[in-house]
Amino acid sequence: MGHQSEIEKKKYRNWVKGGLAYKYLKQGLDGFSDDVVKQEQSRILGSINCTPGTICNQCIIERLRPIHACRTISAGNYECPWGQRKCNCLHLKKKKCRLKVCDFIMEEILQSHESTPPTPNWTNTDIQKWCTEPWEVAKCFINAPGYSDKTKAAEIDISGLLHVFINNINLHSHLACSMAGNNIFIQVRERRNKLFHSNTMEMEDLEVAKCIDDIVRILEDPKELSGRPEAQEAVRKLKQLKESKFIITTNNEVDVCKEALLFVSQKSDELKQVIEDGKIEVRYVVDTYTTKAKESIEKCQNAAVKEFNEHSTSLYERVKKLETNIPERMEKLKTDISERFGQIESDVSSVKERVTALESKVREVRELDAIRDIYRRHFDYVEGKQGNQVHFQKMLIMIFE
Numbered sequence: 001m002g003h004q005s006e007i008e009k010k011k012y013r014n015w016v017k018g019g020l021a022y023k024y025l026k027q028g029l030d031g032f033s034d035d036v037v038k039q040e041q042s043r044i045l046g047s048i049n050c051t052p053g054t055i056c057n058q059c060i061i062e063r064l065r066p067i068h069a070c071r072t073i074s075a076g077n078y079e080c081p082w083g084q085r086k087c088n089c090l091h092l093k094k095k096k097c098r099l100k101v102c103d104f105i106m107e108e109i110l111q112s113h114e115s116t117p118p119t120p121n122w123t124n125t126d127i128q129k130w131c132t133e134p135w136e137v138a139k140c141f142i143n144a145p146g147y148s149d150k151t152k153a154a155e156i157d158i159s160g161l162l163h164v165f166i167n168n169i170n171l172h173s174h175l176a177c178s179m180a181g182n183n184i185f186i187q188v189r190e191r192r193n194k195l196f197h198s199n200t201m202e203m204e205d206l207e208v209a210k211c212i213d214d215i216v217r218i219l220e221d222p223k224e225l226s227g228r229p230e231a232q233e234a235v236r237k238l239k240q241l242k243e244s245k246f247i248i249t250t251n252n253e254v255d256v257c258k259e260a261l262l263f264v265s266q267k268s269d270e271l272k273q274v275i276e277d278g279k280i281e282v283r284y285v286v287d288t289y290t291t292k293a294k295e296s297i298e299k300c301q302n303a304a305v306k307e308f309n310e311h312s313t314s315l316y317e318r319v320k321k322l323e324t325n326i327p328e329r330m331e332k333l334k335t336d337i338s339e340r341f342g343q344i345e346s347d348v349s350s351v352k353e354r355v356t357a358l359e360s361k362v363r364e365v366r367e368l369d370a371i372r373d374i375y376r377r378h379f380d381y382v383e384g385k386q387g388n389q390v391h392f393q394k395m396l397i398m399i400f401e
């Protein structure tokens with residue numbers, strides 16, 4: 001084998017090792033995640049001022065009125081005190097929770113969210129199970145779609161689990177590491193995105209070493225994780241992975257390729273959804289402003305006509321005054337119209353920015369689809385290899401029997 005292909009093979013082995021490191025991270029984190037998520041739900045339910053065991057299964061996210069009320073900025077203009085652009089508090093017709101449970105939990109979720117303004121994801125959760133299923137509350141902290149049918153850590157991919165730890169500030173109390181700024185959880189999550197975005201399926205030696213070290217650091221967190229047997233077992237496997245004599249089996253390859261393929265497919269679907277939502281939003285904004293622009297023009301026209309009529313019904317002796325006034329008034333109307341258009345133009349430019357952002361997402365989807373094809377072909381290849389191995393083993397057994 002030539003030197004170049006030797007290096008390529010090594011980088012591919014690194015890539016598989018990187019994928020395995022994430023598999024072990026998940027194995028080490030599943031039980032812990034289930035436990036802390038359960039504790040967090042109990043904490044919230046315990047702090048609600050109601051009869052213990054109260055369960056509400058009547059509320060619907062879209063119709064729930066939160067506890068916080070919106071603020072009035074000017075007549076007919078409201079804002080959410082949490083700074084959310086879309087919030088049920090802005091729609092006065094929403095209904096309160098009959099049992100005063102769901103609105104309380106919703107407020108707790110907003111309070112616990114790491115980002116400002118809070119950005120909980122209401123699409124993965126079933127509000128009617130907030131009182132009974134801990135993960136229905138926790139899933140509000142996963143900023144990606146595709147988790148609505150998941151009920152425990154074992155069913156949630158590592159990216160989803162990392163999201164929950166990053167975004168729910170109450171879970172930080174279970175960790176000794178600093179969760180401020182660009183913390184280790186964020187770095188580990190981003191590295192996984194990079195790993196599974198690689199169309200060469202390669203990873204450098206230093207990168208894979210750093211990847212494994214950071215994952216070990218998470219699992220050896222001294223507060224609670226380091227004392228858990230499954231985390232210790234995962235660390236043992238991760239340390240083996242770092243040894244040069246570590247042998248990558250075809251099964252390992254199949255596992256990692258499957259995971260990479262799943263990741264790329266999910267990411268692509270996710271982006272397609274973002275693009276669809278964006279299109280609807282842009283269309284809505286454009287429609288609203290078109291209506292507004294038409295109204296503005298009509299208003300100015302009507303004012304001009306009214307002005308003219310008023311003046312024309314005046315007495316003859318005021319004609320002189322009129323002659324000087326009308327051009328002045330018309331000038332003012334002109335500036336009014338151009339000011340209004342200036343406002344509309346700035347709104348339109350923000351829509352244009354949104355469209356540009358969406359276009360870049362469209363490009364990303366195309367790239368992901370190309371990577372997915374590469375992964376699929378490779379997956380078919382390693383799966384075939386796995387099949388051949390099984391076949392070969394069976395033949396050996398037959399020969400020696």
Ligand SMILES: [Zn+2]
Binds near residue numbers: 069080082089
């Ligand atoms: Zn609000």
Ligand SMILES: [Zn+2]
Binds near residue numbers: 056058
């Ligand atoms: Zn309710």
